């Protein structure tokens with residue numbers, strides 16, 4: 001039995017049956033499954049137990065909280081009892097908000113999302129973030145870690161720069177991962193699984209390239225094998 005790969009499969013499914021089926025197919029191969037807004041807003045807290053099953057897989061709760069510190073503290077406290085391994089907040093919420101989340105969910109890693117991987121450089125410029133995305137990602141990473149975030153979410157294109165900024169002890173999570181030749185869909189700043197891992201990511205978030213495959217279990221196993229070759 002090989003160790004599960006450092007992959008979080010995004011269970012972005014319209015219904016719980018599909019999500020639980022995907023979770024069952026991929027959990028022999030990956031360390032983590034990710035529950036996002038689509039499932040959580042439809043089914044609420046019960047969804048966590050359904051996808052966790054009996055497998056002991058890590059559950060990453062991706063709610064991308066972004067509000068004033070008091071509101072985020074309450075929200076983080078509300079979901080901490082579900083014991084997700086990871087919970088996301090937006091780094092743009094600022095240091096007091098990030099600190100509030102960290103203090104309210106002490107047994108969960110708070111992951112601060114830097115710049116969404118769906119934004120192109122032109123999109124970033126349009127919302128007031130000019131220049132190289134890696135510069136802004138580094139600044140946001142430094143603020144988030146200074147506020148106590150134990151993990152960061154960034155594009156695999158920026159993961160080397162973010163690693164240089166925060167050092168080895170912060171968990172770096174990269175969505176925007178596409179196997180070579182795969183459709184990028186609504187993602188803008190992407191890289192391959194091998195490049196993301198080679199550049200210093202600790203956990204790769206991968207959704208549709210796995211869940212949209214005819215056999216999600218086989219797709220997860222193939223990417224896991226490619227990652228083992230990078231590490232060998």
Ligand SMILES: O=C(O)c1cc(=O)[nH]c(=O)n1[C@@H]1O[C@H](COP(=O)(O)O)[C@@H](O)[C@H]1O
Pocket residue numbers: 010012036062064088113115116117118153154175176177185187205206207208209
């Ligand atoms: O926080 C995230 O997980 C996240 C941050 C980000 O910048 N970009 C991003 O795509 N994600 C999530 O990662 C997953 C990517 O899914 P795919 O594009 O299908 O691989 C989705 O569930 C997104 O919500």
